Amino acid sequence: MNIASTDRTQILNSINSLRGVSALMVCLYHFAYIFKDSQKALYDVLFWGQEGVYVFFVISAVVLPYAMEKASFHWSDSGNFLMKRLLRLHPPFILSAILFSISMNWWQSHVFYSWPLIKNFLFNITFLAPWVGEKWILDIFWFLPVQFQFYLAIALIFPLLSSKNEWVRRLVMLGFMALCFIRVIPGAHSKDAIFFHVPIFSMGLLLYWYMTRKVKILEFAIWMLMASYLAFTYTYPRIAMVSIGTVVALLILKSGSKYLNKLGDVSYSFYLTHFIPGSLLTYYCLPFATSILQKYLLLSSIVILSILFSMFFYWLIEKPSARWSKAVTYKKAEVSGK
DSSP states (O other), rough: OOOGGGGGGGGGGGGHHHHHHHHHHHHHHHTTGGGTTOHHHHHHHGGGGGGHHHHHHHHHHHHHHHHHHTTOOOOOGGGHHHHHHHHHHHHHHHHHHHHHHHHHHHHSSSSSHHHHHHHHHHHTTOOOOOGOOOSSSGGGGHHHHHHHHHHHHHHHHHHHOOOSHHHHHHHHHHHHHGGGGGGOOTTTTSTHHHHHHHHHHHHHHHHHHHHSSSSOHHHHHHHHHHHHHHHHHHHHHHHHHHHHHHHHHHOSSSSOHHHHHHHHHHHHHHHHHHHHHHHHHHHHHHGGOOHHHHHHHHHHHHHHHHHHHHHHHIIIIIIIHHHHHHHHHOHHHHHHHH
16 A cells, blocks of 8 residues: 555544554453463463553544644643543543542452542542652553643644644654653653653654645654654663554554444543453452463453443443533634634
8 A cells, every 4th residue: 555645634544443452452461460370472462461551642642633733723722722631531530540449448458448548549630649659549540640741742832843834843843752861850760751751652743744744754754763763762662662563553554443443432441440340350250260261261251341341431431521521612613613
């Protein structure tokens, strides 16, 4: 297929399927330990699933600026933009944190609440946990503050990143990429700060450029080589390979899968909540899963039950959040009555 001659907006066609793949990767990774002692090769393959979150990061860096461009975003819209993102993502996050925190604490110690638990919860939902020495209620929550840091960054640089002047765009992209060199802020060397993830977000932004014809195929390839070098140098090889693979998949896939698209619809809920039914099922069933077949059945049951639970959570919590988010519009849309 000649990528350069295709309708570049086809990149959007497979995004929902890749969201589904990403959430499924993370779920399989979290329960890969079922096979750790019996099937090391399978365990090693499933272990790659922890990098599924980087598929989310690449997709986010494609979709957000594309939507911002269509909405004629300007700096004056930054407050509404951040409000839209918080309304879209924060209520499901808070509810999933409450559900997991209460259920796990009651399960382990028969305590519904305590001051350390409340304090930890408050630092979690304000994204301050790693910066004040608190632990995440669930390790998977680390990606949310990184995502929010990206929202702040894209709100700041987008009008320049989408400038009609190609040299302004290039200088801003170089400046953004250079953030990965920052290692002096406490925590900046870890996955809790955006600096570590800048090469990955850059890949998505470059794909946005390519999709909206701000760069030709040769310039896109040169920029991608730079972002890939930074990813291999300043993150980890697995992260770099998964992120590059995501870009390639978005470029060559003409459409998504019907079933993966449906999973993509609930991927955020799936990502947030799969630990709840999955942990309960492994706790009660793993001691009885002694054969390889039984372990395969257990993992399959975990995935199916987690998807069903996420569909319910999506309908009850995430879908209303998405509706609240859409109700917040940019100033230009308000003036035009859109």
